[in-house]
Amino acid sequence: MSVDAQGQTPPVGPLGGPPATALAEVPAVPLLNIANMLTMLRIALVPVFVVILMHDHGHSTGWRLAAAAVFAAASITDRFDGELARKRGLVTDFGKIADPIADKALMGAALIGLSALGELWWWVTVVILVRELGITLLRFWVIKFGVIAASRGGKLKTLLQAAAIFFYVLPFASAHGFWAWLHPAATVLMAAALVATIVTGVDYVLRAFALRRGAA
Numbered sequence: 001m002s003v004d005a006q007g008q009t010p011p012v013g014p015l016g017g018p019p020a021t022a023l024a025e026v027p028a029v030p031l032l033n034i035a036n037m038l039t040m041l042r043i044a045l046v047p048v049f050v051v052i053l054m055h056d057h058g059h060s061t062g063w064r065l066a067a068a069a070v071f072a073a074a075s076i077t078d079r080f081d082g083e084l085a086r087k088r089g090l091v092t093d094f095g096k097i098a099d100p101i102a103d104k105a106l107m108g109a110a111l112i113g114l115s116a117l118g119e120l121w122w123w124v125t126v127v128i129l130v131r132e133l134g135i136t137l138l139r140f141w142v143i144k145f146g147v148i149a150a151s152r153g154g155k156l157k158t159l160l161q162a163a164a165i166f167f168y169v170l171p172f173a174s175a176h177g178f179w180a181w182l183h184p185a186a187t188v189l190m191a192a193a194l195v196a197t198i199v200t201g202v203d204y205v206l207r208a209f210a211l212r213r214g215a216a
Helices: 020-024 034-058 061-087 093-116 122-141 152-169 177-215
Strands: none
Touching: 034 061, 034 093, 061 093, 061 152, 093 122, 093 152, 122 177, 152 177
């Protein structure tokens, strides 16, 4: 049994740890914090984005620009909520669950909306959504053995997807002149995003099986 500098025996709890009173002094992270509020804002912006994107069947230049602005704002919240949570010690179980849900909801809604408007091939949307859902389920499959952290490739994939979708949302299909150059740029970005989506998906699958084998 240890003693402190004054020769006193420090109090211990029933299992040898700090007493309950000491544990109670550690402040709990509030559920309603700036990081979680940004995540909830991103979720709330998803239906707003869809309504604006689909207005006038996507033919209005002004509404498409507004949809692009909403998508950009929602994507920016994804950049800051996790960073704020880590730097300010605001990580919560709610945030861990809600953040990826918000990301998938925003990307999925944008891809489905663009395909419904006939501006993005459905097979591209299906490949990306199947990959995202599959990797999410894969993480739950191996969660008792460890966590598959996001790789640099995974982060690049997310950035490419967001950039490609943003360019597709801009009104290159409903306007001429200045906006015409966006079509090839959007196609190139989406092709790069699709390649990164598939490659990182395979990498995550291999890491998941390696994690299970290592645990076994």
